[in-house]
Amino acid sequence: MGKLNDKVVVVTGSVSAIPGYDSIGSATVREALAEGAAGVVISDINDELGEAFAKSLNEQYGTGRALYVHTDVRDPKDVEKLFAITEKTYGRVDAVMANAGVATAEDFDKDPEAVLKSVSSFKASMRTEFSTPPSTVRV
Numbered sequence: 001m002g003k004l005n006d007k008v009v010v011v012t013g014s015v016s017a018i019p020g021y022d023s024i025g026s027a028t029v030r031e032a033l034a035e036g037a038a039g040v041v042i043s044d045i046n047d048e049l050g051e052a053f054a055k056s057l058n059e060q061y062g063t064g065r066a067l068y069v070h071t072d073v074r075d076p077k078d079v080e081k082l083f084a085i086t087e088k089t090y091g092r093v094d095a096v097m098a099n100a101g102v103a104t105a106e107d108f109d110k111d112p113e114a115v116l117k118s119v120s121s122f123k124a125s126m127r128t129e130f131s132t133p134p135s136t137v138r139v
């Protein structure tokens with residue numbers, strides 16, 4: 001019995017750009033499936049790697065266990081679409097790992113307001129999508 005049996009998990013920024021190595025997001029996706037998640041949604045801006053990653057996971061774990069959805073977390077419309085597609089495909093969202101980091105220390109030094117605004121816009125997009133917020137799950 002896995003720790004995430006039957007759970008639906010969304011991970012942003014979850015592609016690995018370095019062949020043979022995982023990023024934090026792609027490792028989380030693999031771990032969620034190994035722990036029995038019913039569905040894991042890979043969301044990223046690298047569509048080619050994202051589609052290939054989902055395909056390889058579905059070959060390994062079974063059709064339909066992984067789904068890739070293009071999502072630029074800076075765009076609230078993309079984030080809304082991510083959760084709409086997840087709910088349409090798997091019926092619900094149990095856990096979200098907001099892993100994609102889009103601001104550097106230099107960005108923050110240059111324009112802290114813009115960085116904070118981008119984070120709030122992601123949080124606001126998530127709030128509009130859930131009447132009950134997804135839980136935080138330790139993997």
Ligand SMILES: NC(=O)c1ccc[n+]([C@@H]2O[C@H](COP(=O)([O-])OP(=O)(O)OC[C@H]3O[C@@H](n4cnc5c(N)ncnc54)[C@H](O)[C@@H]3O)[C@@H](O)[C@H]2O)c1
Binds near residue numbers: 045099100102
């Ligand atoms: N690796 C570290 O040592 C470290 C340390 C502290 C914090 N972090 C944070 O942890 C997170 C993951 O780190 P990592 O090293 O695995 O990163 P990574 O650079 O290997 O992967 C990040 C992923 O996010 C995707 N991405 C970039 N911009 C995006 C956007 N606008 N929307 C959606 N996806 C986007 C990239 O395509 C990539 O697949 C990041 O938020 C990073 O800032 C990492």
